[in-house]
Amino acid sequence: MRRGGAKSPPRMCVAVAVLVAGTVWLCASSAGFLGAPYGGYRVKDVDVNKLWTTAGSNGWRASSAPRSYWPPPPYETNGYLRVRCNGGLNQQRSAICNAVVAARIMNATLVLPELDTNSFWRDESGFPGIYDVPHFLKTLKHDIHIVTSLPEITSRRKTKKLKALKIRPPRDAPLSWYTTFALEEMKKYGAIYLTPFSHRLAEDIDDPELQRLRCRVNYHALRFKPHIMKISNEIVNKLQSEGHFMSIHLRFEMDMLAFAGCIDIFTPEEQKILIKYREENFANKTLVYRERRLIGKCPLTPEEVGLILGAIGFANSTRIYLASGEIFGGDRFMSPFRAMFPRLDNHSSVGPEKLEENTRGLAGSAVDYMVCLLSDIFMPTYDGPSNFANNLMGHRLYNGFRTTITPNRKALAPIFMDREEGHITGFEDRVRQVMFNTHFGGPHKRIHPESFYTNSWPECFCHMNPKNPSDKCPSDDPHEGLEGQLQNEKTEDATLTTIESTQTEETMI
Ligand SMILES: *[C@@H]1O[C@H](CO)[C@@H](O)[C@H](O)[C@H]1NC(C)=O
Ligand SMILES: *[C@@H]1O[C@H](CO)[C@@H](O)[C@H](O)[C@H]1NC(C)=O
Ligand SMILES: *[C@@H]1O[C@H](CO)[C@@H](O)[C@H](O)[C@H]1NC(C)=O
Numbered sequence: 001m002r003r004g005g006a007k008s009p010p011r012m013c014v015a016v017a018v019l020v021a022g023t024v025w026l027c028a029s030s031a032g033f034l035g036a037p038y039g040g041y042r043v044k045d046v047d048v049n050k051l052w053t054t055a056g057s058n059g060w061r062a063s064s065a066p067r068s069y070w071p072p073p074p075y076e077t078n079g080y081l082r083v084r085c086n087g088g089l090n091q092q093r094s095a096i097c098n099a100v101v102a103a104r105i106m107n108a109t110l111v112l113p114e115l116d117t118n119s120f121w122r123d124e125s126g127f128p129g130i131y132d133v134p135h136f137l138k139t140l141k142h143d144i145h146i147v148t149s150l151p152e153i154t155s156r157r158k159t160k161k162l163k164a165l166k167i168r169p170p171r172d173a174p175l176s177w178y179t180t181f182a183l184e185e186m187k188k189y190g191a192i193y194l195t196p197f198s199h200r201l202a203e204d205i206d207d208p209e210l211q212r213l214r215c216r217v218n219y220h221a222l223r224f225k226p227h228i229m230k231i232s233n234e235i236v237n238k239l240q241s242e243g244h245f246m247s248i249h250l251r252f253e254m255d256m257l258a259f260a261g262c263i264d265i266f267t268p269e270e271q272k273i274l275i276k277y278r279e280e281n282f283a284n285k286t287l288v289y290r291e292r293r294l295i296g297k298c299p300l301t302p303e304e305v306g307l308i309l310g311a312i313g314f315a316n317s318t319r320i321y322l323a324s325g326e327i328f329g330g331d332r333f334m335s336p337f338r339a340m341f342p343r344l345d346n347h348s349s350v351g352p353e354k355l356e357e358n359t360r361g362l363a364g365s366a367v368d369y370m371v372c373l374l375s376d377i378f379m380p381t382y383d384g385p386s387n388f389a390n391n392l393m394g395h396r397l398y399n400g401f402r403t404t405i406t407p408n409r410k411a412l413a414p415i416f417m418d419r420e421e422g423h424i425t426g427f428e429d430r431v432r433q434v435m436f437n438t439h440f441g442g443p444h445k446r447i448h449p450e451s452f453y454t455n456s457w458p459e460c461f462c463h464m465n466p467k468n469p470s471d472k473c474p475s476d477d478p479h480e481g482l483e484g485q486l487q488n489e490k491t492e493d494a495t496l497t498t499i500e501s502t503q504t505e506e507t508m509i
């Protein structure tokens with residue numbers, strides 16, 4: 001950890017907290033971040049070099065194999081379930097997990113989920129263009145029946161495709177909606193088509209086996225196609241050729257800034273663009289920049305990201321991979337960051353030639369996802385429900401508690417504001433005090449509104465020396481191969497070699 005300057009009150013606060021862990025909340029409240037989302041986690045004086053290894057597991061490891069009797073899906077189907085996922089790559093990813101759970105509880109046959117091909121993503125490739133279909137079918141064969149399209153039916157000597165009844169499911173529908181209303185319609189028509197299908201099944205399900213099924217889909221069955229894995233692999237190898245690297249999801253993009261309503265820092269012309277986009281796409285609400293920022297709703301600026309990394313003590317030679325689309329405001333915002341951390345890369349600068357044409361739309365997002373998943377450290381700059389950063393945090397937790405740096409924007413906002421007003425004394429100490437009050441990707445309790453897809457602990461984890469018998473790691477696995485897959489993944493994890501091998505059957509992703 002970098003140390004500088006004379007002893008100042010905030011730094012003493014950290015020091016005291018280290019000596020007497022109980023003091024932490026006193027200090028925390030004075031800094032205005034009581035109510036930090038990580039209940040009970042204690043401030044530690046973190047050695048920056050330790051962040052390059054994974055967070056402590058406290059004896060936990062990932063496991064999403066069933067722990068109670070889990071019969072195979074019944075031979076008789078109640079009908080066919082067709083869904084149309086919408087949103088970005090990761091919103092659709094959670095929707096796929098939900099569709100599998102829905103099919104399981106309805107004893108339905110799932111039709112391979114349809115992915116959104118909306119204008120934003122300009123991507124027509126669909127599920128088979130992004131994900132490895134044979135692997136998906138194989139991994140879930142103990143859980144549900146899946147077909148790649150609706151079957152043909154013959155009635156009155158005519159053969160035609162079975163038609164599915166279109167239904168718009170309620171947002172965050174409970175399990176009971178599926179097993180009553182939707183099931184009745186399915187039995188009546190033979191097939192139903194749920195659209196749109198994002199956030200259509202409640203995240204809180206009071207059944208750990210169904211939650212584990214979600215993890216089996218998310219972390220085992222959904223694997224990107226070989227060409228995406230290959231490009232990601234090449235990028236990761238290049239970035240690791242000289243040691244470790246960090247990935248940052250820099251969500252400083254036009255749509256996000258317009259949505260968040262954080263526009264005062266832009267030129268009048270840029271503000272016009274953001275306001276117009278906001279009017280066209282989002283509800284008409286008056287948003288005040290200062291207020292938005294103080295409640296943590298503004299994405300971090302590239303400069304703020306640099307200041308945080310500097311305060312934590314990362315060397316300016318740190319290799320950084322940026323996952324993002326177009327940075328709004330361009331170089332004006334990037335150059336202060338690049339001045340602090342010159343070794344910045346993205347998939348265009350470090351990827352193989354002709355990468356651009358390979359990585360448009362969802363596939364481009366998938367490459368960024370893989371690189372961020374395999375990076376030594378990951379830092380999101382904005383998080384919202386079911387998005388790229390949130391899913392990655394969950395996946396990295398599952399993949400062996402990989403270090404994740406999650407800035408508490410709400411706690412940091414007043415510190416940055418003071419700095420902008422010229423009060424720079426103690427700036428770095430104050431930032432450190434906020435930053436070191438997090439779990440860095442270790443096991444931690446999920447507290448609303450944290451999503452199950454961001455944190456599947458404890459359901460999808462087991463303890464190797466449990467105090468509580470229900471946390472015990474399953475010894476015999478009714479899912480042939482599943483546990484083996486995990487073991488293999490672990491070994492790979494430890495060596496962090498290549499992801500080429502993840503293209504073989506033994507691994508997840
Ligand atoms: C699904 O099948 C299982 C086992 O055959 C049965 O116990 C359960 O009641 C069925 N559920 C529905 C909704 O059909
Ligand atoms: C949005 O709200 C503002 C003021 O609250 C109002 O002047 C404007 O007409 C509204 N625009 C739309 C499209 O509703
Ligand atoms: C990086 O840090 C080193 C030592 O801390 C310093 O000498 C060098 O000037 C810095 N480089 C940049 C680009 O800031």
Ligand SMILES: *[C@@H]1O[C@H](CO)[C@@H](O)[C@H](O)[C@H]1NC(C)=O
Nearest residue numbers: 324325326327345346348349
């Ligand atoms: C990637 O980096 C290059 C070079 O630094 C830059 O020109 C380009 O705009 C960046 N691309 C994205 C999508 O940020």
